[in-house]
Amino acid sequence: MPWSPFRKLTPYADAAKQRGLTVHHLNIGQPDIETPPSVLAAVQQADIRVLEYSPSAGHDSYRRKLAHYYQGVGIDVAAPDILVTAGGSEAILFALLSCLNPGDEVIIPEPFYGAYPSFAVAAGVHIVPVTSHIEHDYALPPIAELERVITPRTKAILVCNPSNPTGYVYSRTELEQLRDLCLRHHLFLLSDEAYREFCYDAPYVSALHLAGLEQHVVLIDTISKRYSACGARIGALVTKNRAVQEVALKFAQMRVSPPGLAQLLGEAATDLPATYFDDAKAEYLSRRNLLVKRLQAMPGVVCPVPSGAFYVMAHLPVDDTSRFAQWLLEEFEHEGQTLMISPAAGFYATPGLGRQEARLAYVRNVEVLDQAMDCLALALTIYPGRTA
Amino acid sequence: MPWSPFRKLTPYADAAKQRGLTVHHLNIGQPDIETPPSVLAAVQQADIRVLEYSPSAGHDSYRRKLAHYYQGVGIDVAAPDILVTAGGSEAILFALLSCLNPGDEVIIPEPFYGAYPSFAVAAGVHIVPVTSHIEHDYALPPIAELERVITPRTKAILVCNPSNPTGYVYSRTELEQLRDLCLRHHLFLLSDEAYREFCYDAPYVSALHLAGLEQHVVLIDTISKRYSACGARIGALVTKNRAVQEVALKFAQMRVSPPGLAQLLGEAATDLPATYFDDAKAEYLSRRNLLVKRLQAMPGVVCPVPSGAFYVMAHLPVDDTSRFAQWLLEEFEHEGQTLMISPAAGFYATPGLGRQEARLAYVRNVEVLDQAMDCLALALTIYPGRTA
Known part of the structure; x- marks a missing residue:
């Protein structure tokens, strides 16, 4: 039975928080949208x-x-x-x-x-x-x-x-x-x-x-x-x-x-009106647009525009997104903040694939996402394993 | 994948209720005790x-x-x-x-x-x-x-x-x-x-x-x-x-x-006091005692005294408890009532075992159990497949 592929990052996130950092959790599909x-x-x-x-x-x-x-x-x-x-x-x-x-x-x-x-x-x-x-x-x-x-x-x-x-x-x-x-x-x-x-x-x-x-x-x-x-x-x-x-x-x-x-x-x-989704969709759409715009503006990042759900998969100019994700939590900070991303290797069954890709969930509001992208943009310029 | 062994009786119970009968459900472990x-x-x-x-x-x-x-x-x-x-x-x-x-x-x-x-x-x-x-x-x-x-x-x-x-x-x-x-x-x-x-x-x-x-x-x-x-x-x-x-x-x-x-x-x-169980236990105990007393008084019934849970297993003087359970629902009534029991064959992996045994759950109060036992006592004297 395999471990959850993302489990090993959790202790590093916990440690970062203990050091007083704000960790932006773009790693999981847990929305911040209010339950009706x-x-x-x-x-x-x-x-x-x-x-x-x-x-x-x-x-x-x-x-x-x-x-x-x-x-x-x-x-x-x-x-x-x-x-x-x-x-x-x-x-x-x-x-x-x-x-x-x-x-x-x-x-x-x-x-x-x-x-x-x-x-x-x-x-x-x-x-x-x-x-x-x-x-x-x-x-x-x-x-x-x-x-x-x-x-x-x-x-x-x-x-x-x-x-x-x-x-x-x-x-x-x-x-x-x-x-x-x-x-x-x-x-x-x-x-x-x-x-x-x-x-x-x-x-x-x-x-x-x-x-x-x-x-x-x-x-x-x-x-x-x-x-x-x-x-x-x-x-x-x-x-x-x-x-x-x-x-x-x-x-x-x-x-x-x-x-x-x-x-x-x-x-x-099931009794909610069909219009219930209008607000949530509008919110997610503005988040997606911000996230994609910010990612596409980063040198070496490749990011298709996703049409649904609340995830973006991006190619990052790094040696290995697992290593990079850990480095973000262990060694990086920007104005007291960092972010947690999901290395994509855990989404592939074929060994070796996804090493330069990561998933980001837009489950936080645009202000937070903007701050998280500030962190990512800076991190990609100083990460020792950058490839671009 | 096997069906639940008790599923096939459910339509007969539904039909009995549609005919206006009260069906005493001693067949499942769903207590009537109030959730705290x-x-x-x-x-x-x-x-x-x-x-x-x-x-x-x-x-x-x-x-x-x-x-x-x-x-x-x-x-x-x-x-x-x-x-x-x-x-x-x-x-x-x-x-x-x-x-x-x-x-x-x-x-x-x-x-x-x-x-x-x-x-x-x-x-x-x-x-x-x-x-x-x-x-x-x-x-x-x-x-x-x-x-x-x-x-x-x-x-x-x-x-x-x-x-x-x-x-x-x-x-x-x-x-x-x-x-x-x-x-x-x-x-x-x-x-x-x-x-x-x-x-x-x-x-x-x-x-x-x-x-x-x-x-x-x-x-x-x-x-x-x-x-x-x-x-x-x-x-x-x-x-x-x-x-x-x-x-x-x-x-x-x-x-x-x-x-x-x-x-x-x-x-x-987990915050309930340990005394919480006193009432529930006392209630179940009086039910058990009544059920065992009534069952043991029926000719041909063998019923050990169970020391725990809220079930009694009894040997009934019938050809087959599956057939008997169906007959109780399809052909029997006593003052507008009948009861539903669990044939024990479904509790055995060895084929052929349990055909004369049934499980009765004491998940109803003593008045209801007493009425259900009135039904059972009468049913055992007139069931065509009785063996005693």
Whole structure:
């Protein structure tokens, strides 16, 4: 079982704080956006005498409201297609356990979410990476490259759309290529859509918008980012495939029920008006624009414009972003501040890739981001391992 | 992946209710005891602006308070020995994933908790059952029988103490036999102690009370039963074995954090006075005494006196308790009432066992239990498949 790839930096961040530094945490996807007070109130004002198990698939009322939410974003599902999970995390695990047998393979474009390898170990399956490149904005690799690695053990393709860590949003054309590939080879398309609401430059296309692929798609979803409620641990596995839904339900019955209090929160969130996202999106968009502008102005930095989520992946002119990230915490400071970034090697399965890339999360406001970019710009001019 | 063994009765219970019957649910471990208002208030009055991820191992403050709780029951652990999980369920899964490799074997005395086989499938490990018998009150089988099934792939013994489903509480002598066996064969002792507080006839002995076994023990725990908060989904994996705790933490990092709101509840629960359990225990004890008295008075029923948890396992004079349980819901009624029981076959791994046994949970008050026993007594005299 692998360690979290970012764990080893934490002690250095703690030490920096102990020395009195302000550490700007651009390393994690924990937004500073307020959890909507009305959805917290739904939990805090609920009349609960006995906090009982909920049904294994989640409260019926919540599943019905979730179905309504999905219909509102053009995803035609009903309550029985939805299994409420303990965060998107449990949905990932249940999707792998339900669609693959031990020893089977899942193809994932890399760089990918850093926890996927751990889920693969837990489910006993193998990840086959196909590399996307910064020069192409981390677009879907040519479909022939995905097709080339298909074996008799390949059961699924897993995509994160919009992507953590790259912020790339797949186009309809790319998704249709994936659809045709899945149909041709009888593969599941596992689509992690945690950042669905945060697309800035084009309308969002879900895997469940693809006509003809309905029986192959398993959506992985969560309220963590959508409503800035990461700590709630409420997500969903959504599929119109009855057989998959049945197997996933067996895994759900194993753990009896998803978190109860947080389901109340999730249910209340479905009552928020669609305009709720306008403010959050506008905020993230201005942050993205600032971050990209600042990064692109730094000599040697290459930074595609990400269309979604709240991450930027950038090539930095350094020998190794792991070493650089540690140096930022151990040896650098600017006006009492430094920043923490995610070295990209942890997002690649192919050894050696990502050593000059890092992910920055724009989960702090523009003032903070501006200060963090002041730090980064200066750091890149004095870091001993700079390459530009 | 197996279905929950009790799932197929649910539609019959629903249909009975639709016909207007009152169904007494003695089939599940969902108590009617009130969740302590003060611990619910801790969540409901919390000042939360952003519901953030907690640390993967749980909030430090909660782990420290949990350590204090454990010290109060004579279990000498500190915060770093404790990993907060999504219910006891996740602790079971993490314990199996952390202590066993795929294909390894875990010995479990049967009858056992009905979800263990699903966790074994999810973790890719094999359950080797050793049968305990109603004639011996479901005591630990002779240690030689456990020793006989040990193979090079055996890595652990899993016990539930007090036992779900039998209510049996292991004696110190039995636990010391288990200790010696584990030491002799280098096995982990996974000890599911969800019902620790509910021991009625003798003081409780935890696996972590066993001198010399500290590095072998992994406690599986939960607040579900202790504080009647099943829906919270907060549990813990507790071990002084650093290597196991490290691997378990990797699995915890995979899913980022345990439920956040419910951790506040769990933390507040540690502030309850030790006398909190007096009322709950007294209530369960009077229920147990009533249930056992009524059952033992029914011709052909054999019912050991369970010393802990809130379950009774009974031999019923019927052809098959699965058939009988369905008949109770489909064809029986007494003054507008019937009851739902858990056929014991679902608690055995050995095919054919448990067909004349059923589990009854005393999770309803004595008046309801009395009415349910009126139903059962009558049903046993007219059920077509009766054997007495």
